[in-house]
Amino acid sequence: MTLIPLGIPRRLLEFTIDGEPVRAPEGSTILDACRSVGKDVPTLCQGDTLTPKNACRVCVVEVEGARTLVPACSRKAEAGMQVQTDTERARHSRKIVLELLASSVDLSTTPEVAGWLKEYEAKPDRFGPDAARLNEEPKIDNDLYVRDYDKCILCYKCVDACGDQWQNTFAISVVGRGFDARIAVEHDAPLTDSACVYCGNCIEVCPTGALSFKSEFDMRAAGTWDEPAQTETTTVCAYCGVGCNLTLHVQDNEIVKVTSPHDNPVTHGNLCIKGRFGYQHVQNRD
DSSP: OOOOOOSSSOEEEEEEEEEEEEEEETBHHHHHHHTTTTOOOOOOOOTTTTTOOOOOOEEEEEEEEEESSSSSTTTTTTTTTTEEESSSSHHHHHHHHHHHHHSSSOOOSSTTTHHHHHHHHHHGGGTTTOOOOOOOBBBSSSEEEEEOOGGGOOHHHHOOOOOOTTTTOOEEEEESGGGGGGGGGGGGOOGGOOOOOOOOOOHOOOSSEEEHHHHHHHHHHHTTTOOOEEEEEEEEOOSSSSSOOEEEEEEEEEEEEEEEEEEOHHHHHHHOOHHHHHGGGGGGOO
């Protein structure tokens, strides 16, 4: 859910979602309202700590009086609005979007997509074996994270997280135009020559696994990655006095990756290189 700063109490807006009356604080998006009442609207590019980009178009819904389908992740709720989330028009649009994405991008590590493809009866293979694929080998040029652009859907979340919305490092950018557009290091330079500070905040927001921990990448390659068997423990980073919250993901009694709660008022999901990657000493048996 989009984080809205606390302040003067906001009035509640009354409208309907799928014919049911809903009340949501002014400033909420349609997606916020849907989630508050348990309505499942799929989305890929939406980030609860980032400004919506409307890139994936999977979350489109129908609003009475609107000429086109609207993205639920960015469209603000309005009093009297009548929203339909599961119309034939919305379902058909999601089906086409999922087919186009799955036919051109490796979505094998994208959570929930397999279920969505089945739910919307999407058939990516109907575009044939010649569907455009990047077919680029994963970039493994450091010991912290891997860039596998064959899984990138161009949602721009990594660009925003690295840029003016959080890190202000601007190490990630979009190069090329049109069909040639892709995510890359600024000026398409090698990562080691870039401004990257290896904070890993781009990994935190990546929805498809195009950016992933090196530990996760290696374990998936070895067939040992078992997310359902992992436990999560929240603690406080001890490297400095800021007090960042860490969520330790543990498998077989070893930390396999570190994230941070998005609703934490200190970090909002962001960490530095020490907080996100500096956990190896915990597992040092010497």
